[in-house]
Amino acid sequence: MTGGTIALLVVVAIVVIALLWAVAQYNGFVRLRNLVQEAWRQIDVELHRRHDLIPNLLESVKGYAAHERGVFDEVTRARAAAAAPGAGPAERARQEEALNGALGRLFAVAEAYPALRASENFQQLQDELTNTEDRIASGRRFYNANVRALNTKVETFPANVIAKMFGFTRAEYFEAEDPQVRRAPSVSF
Template structure:
């Protein structure tokens, strides 16, 4: 073989390797972006379940503590804000924090009514809410791990070149301002 043919083969091999690297990097970024979106949808499902449980919980408490109107209104406002569509993870986290604080006040009201605390319906709703809170926390950990991986790829060289070419952007974390705020409300009877 002549020297020009060898040089041409080497150039073709280098171009093919670079093209395969480029395609692999792009596909990896797409996979990570889809994982982040899937993880967020799972959190959204659990948040919707939480939002659906709250009216039943409020009605259960209302039957025993009808004069606590301010607490019920606060929970309703916080639930409406948290259930509103179209917010990103950071804004959703802030709205969920406010809802959790309102639920804490609702549970504080419930503590003053022993008959309510003994109610099977109230106990079942409280257990379902706690279970949902646990699933939200697990989903948040999974989501944030995927966000971390995606953000690392978007910011790291050389994958940041591919990310920049195709407008891959950093994803927002879903985190509470106060770690205790995101814990399931606890009520001791």
């Protein structure tokens, strides 16, 4: 083999290695993007479940505290805003914060009615809401971990070159802004 042939083989090997690296990086971005989307869908399912529980909870409380119309309206408005489609994770987090605040006020109203707190239907709804809140928190952690992995890869050199070439961008975290709302509404009596 001549020196020119060896040089050509080295260049071809470098190009092949670079292409294989680029394909692996691209596939890694696709995998992370799909994990983020899947994690968001799971949160979305739990949020819908939560939104579906709220009308039943409102009806339970209304039977005992019909004169608390302002609280019921507030919960209804907050639920409608949170259940509206099309919001990204950051906007959705703000809407859920408002809903958490309204639910907290609803539970404060319910606390004034011992017969309501003792109601089996109310207790069951309360338990379901608590379980749903736990699943949302777990889903949020899983989603945010995947967002962190994607965002790190999008920003890290040399993978960021592939990210820019193929349009991979940072994802939004799903987190509460207000420290008071970071907690699930208290539902224990």
